[in-house]
Amino acid sequence: MASSEGQHESDDGMDAFMDKFKTQQYENAFSEDNWEEEFDRVPMFMKKAPEEIDPQKYPELACLQAIIHDEDRPPEEQAKSLKDEGNAFFKEKNYKKAILSYTAGLQKKCGDQDLDTLLLTNRAAANFHLGNMRSALNDAVAAKKIKPDHLKALIRGAQSCIALRNFAEAVQWCDEGLKVHPTDKKLQELRAAADKHKRITERDARKSKIKEKKLLAEKEALLAAIKDRGIKLLQPVKPRQSGSDSQDEDEDEGSTAEIAQLNxxxxxxxxxxxxxxxxxxxxxxxxxxxxxxxxxxxxxxxxxxxxxxxxxxxxxxxxxxxxxxxxxxxxxxxxxxxxxxxxxxxxxxxxxxxxxxxxxxxxxxxxxxxxxxxxxxxxxxxxxxxxxxxxxxxxxxx
CATH class of the missing domain: 3.10.20.90 (Phosphatidylinositol 3-kinase Catalytic Subunit; Chain A, domain 1)
Structure with missing residues (x-):
């Protein structure tokens, strides 16, 4: 019986609490008018990171950034946090900020070769998307020096060379990669594309050389014909020196008019x-x-x-x-x-x-x-x- 009364008292207390919860508004609750905007300020639910982080407006995000850039933590942790930050910017297609984050991570000099390689290859990808092909290639080269068999480094290097129209070099990157990753489809596709462009470029160069040689022969024949006929081509006239006397045409056929060399x-x-x-x-x-x-x-x-x-x-x-x-x-x-x-x-x-x-x-x-x-x-x-x-x-x- 006592147990039944205790349960009844407990139920009465819960009812009282729920009645109070319904009537008393939570002080830190989202407002009905701006709840979507306030919801988007929570780092977990943000669709896109703000350009400038105002601690008053984004206190939680400012706190997270402070943790990422906490100089008291070991360099490896700081570099990894900066890599993750760069990846988040990359997903948002904010490649410039991604590059800044990856660069900051590399500047930590954490000594972790795997992490440094990732930072370099990720920065190469961001540079590639921005059209900075030479910078992308430099990052790929730096990553390959650390880990010669790193797949992403090899792919980024080949992609950058193709974009720079260095097709022979792109084939070399692919061949190096296929030695250690013989079944990788991306490398196979890149090599096929690079080799095709390389052959087209070499063919066009041969055609251009043949055409240039033909034009040169035609020009030489033309100039020889003009010379054989004694025809004179006039170049710009040099200024006459003061005090010089004009000569009669029979005395000097060339005079101060400078006859063009046969070109x-x-x-x-x-x-x-x-x-x-x-x-x-x-x-x-x-x-x-x-x-x-x-x-x-x-x-x-x-x-x-x-x-x-x-x-x-x-x-x-x-x-x-x-x-x-x-x-x-x-x-x-x-x-x-x-x-x-x-x-x-x-x-x-x-x-x-x-x-x-x-x-x-x-x-x-x-x-x-x-x-x-x-x-x-x-x-x-x-x-x-x-x-x-x-x-x-x-x-x-x-």
Whole structure:
């Protein structure tokens, strides 16, 4: 009977406690309005670590960090805690903070080779994801020095070499790894990829070398053809020294104009088309030629003027049945035109017979090809502009 009464008293006490629990609010409970935000401040339930840890706002997390970085603990414990911290940042894809944690762990110099190797390979992975391929490779090399057969170090090294397009080196990393891990699928896949890229790169290099050799032979043949014809390529003119007297053309054909050595520097056309002189299968030179019409400030550009063609051949096409729209007076007929080239150094104009071939003009002792493009001035004979333009100029025939 006493036992029954005791049980009854106990039940009454529990009822009283539960009644009080229902009416009295817990002082440290989450608020109904912000419970999700407060819940996320608990380290165990955080979805993502905050960028800056405020001890007032995140007291529990600040406490955990203090434990991780407690300098009184053995270096091995500190390094392991920093590795775990780095791994947490890595999972959140916060690779920069992961690198900082792994680096701090390595700086502890704990002497644990396994732990140091993990810190290095993990930092290599973080660097790899950030695109720091050279740093990733350096970490893999450092890890392999500690443990030459470490699988992750070998994989990270191969991955970094492939990203750096060092395919031959990547194959070496894979071969070293497969000696101790012959069945590892990741290493096998990396080796296959590296070997494929290596063979493609070597093939492209061979093709490029053959192409370069062919282009070089073509250039040498082109320059030899120009040299054999006695055509002069003009390089930039050196400033004339003060007090020097100009010489007559018969005294010094080269004068201060510096003739280009036979190289491609003097063959680059300045025209937007990028046309250049070329040698065809019949060993005939074809030049880009610029026609200048100073009266109207207009130009014509012929991208491939055969050296054997005469100027009249092109004039007949350019000024045939249809005259250019800028010729309002309709006076640019082939029979009305006079052609000249200018010797700027001698301040002299040489008149060209339209029946003359391009080669004959290019071989003239005072004709210098500038920027790979011969220039010809076109004027209308006996026009007012023609008289004004040539006034005071020295005129010579070919």
């Amino acid at each position: 491609l520097d003097g063959l680059g056309s300045q025209e937007a088309t990028g046309a250049q002189v070329f040698l065809d299968e019949q060993r005939t030179l074809h030049w880009p030629v610029l026609f200048l019409y100073p009266e109207h400030q207009q130009t014509d550009f012929i991208s491939a003027f055969s050296e054997n063609n005469c100027f009249i051949d092109h004039l007949a096409v350019m000024f045939g049945e249809e005259l250019p729209p800028w010729d309002a007076d309709r006076k640019y007929h082939p029979n009305n035109l006079q052609l000249y080239f200018e010797d700027e150094e001698k301040d002299t104009f040489y008149q060209i017979n339209p029946e003359t071939s391009l080669l004959k003009v290019l071989q003239h002792k005072r004709f210098f090809v500038k920027s790979g493009t011969p220039s010809i001035i076109v004027l209308v004979r006996s026009s007012s502009f023609w008289k004004q333009f040539l006034t005071g100029k020295k005129i010579r025939g070919l």
